[in-house]
Amino acid sequence: MAMQWKSVFLVLAVSATAPAWAADCAVEIEGNDAMQFNKPTISVPASCKQFTVKLKHVGKLPKTAMGHNWVLSKTADLQPVANDGIAAGAAKDFVKEKDARVIAHTKVIGGGETDSVTFSTAALKAGEAYSYFCSFPGHSALMKGTLTLAK
Numbered sequence: 001m002a003m004q005w006k007s008v009f010l011v012l013a014v015s016a017t018a019p020a021w022a023a024d025c026a027v028e029i030e031g032n033d034a035m036q037f038n039k040p041t042i043s044v045p046a047s048c049k050q051f052t053v054k055l056k057h058v059g060k061l062p063k064t065a066m067g068h069n070w071v072l073s074k075t076a077d078l079q080p081v082a083n084d085g086i087a088a089g090a091a092k093d094f095v096k097e098k099d100a101r102v103i104a105h106t107k108v109i110g111g112g113e114t115d116s117v118t119f120s121t122a123a124l125k126a127g128e129a130y131s132y133f134c135s136f137p138g139h140s141a142l143m144k145g146t147l148t149l150a151k
């Protein structure tokens with residue numbers, strides 16, 4: 001009997017620390033060994049002050065061979081940001097240092113690893129076209145999607 005009451009208390013405690021709105025202000029996206037993301041679009045609810053993207057590499061290859069990151073910019077900036085990222089190199093996670101065009105980015109991860117990034121939605125405008133992509137050399141042609149600020 002005592003054990004049951006403890007379980008009830010634990011459930012209540014966990015619920016209290018995870019408000020219902022949190023699920024809508026976060027998304028998980030997977031990258032794999034076939035150089036693919038598992039989502040073509042991400043919609044950010046306008047009610048979120050902050051938004052979290054959790055990147056999970058579900059493959060097995062190391063980050064030196066099949067590394068993935070998640071980089072967000074305006075769609076018009078995707079190619080130049082990706083080009084500058086390649087020039088920046090692996091030590092900088094293939095993102096140019098202090099690149100103002102980059103709204104948010106994770107680090108580069110390998111198979112079995114995860115990383116996440118939280119950014120302020122104040123950086124996003126309704127009606128603007130945003131794209132996310134992997135800036136590992138050669139990946140952005142396949143690994144990309146669109147992000148929009150929803151109503």
Ligand SMILES: [Cu+2]
Binds near residue numbers: 139
């Ligand atoms: Cu990649």
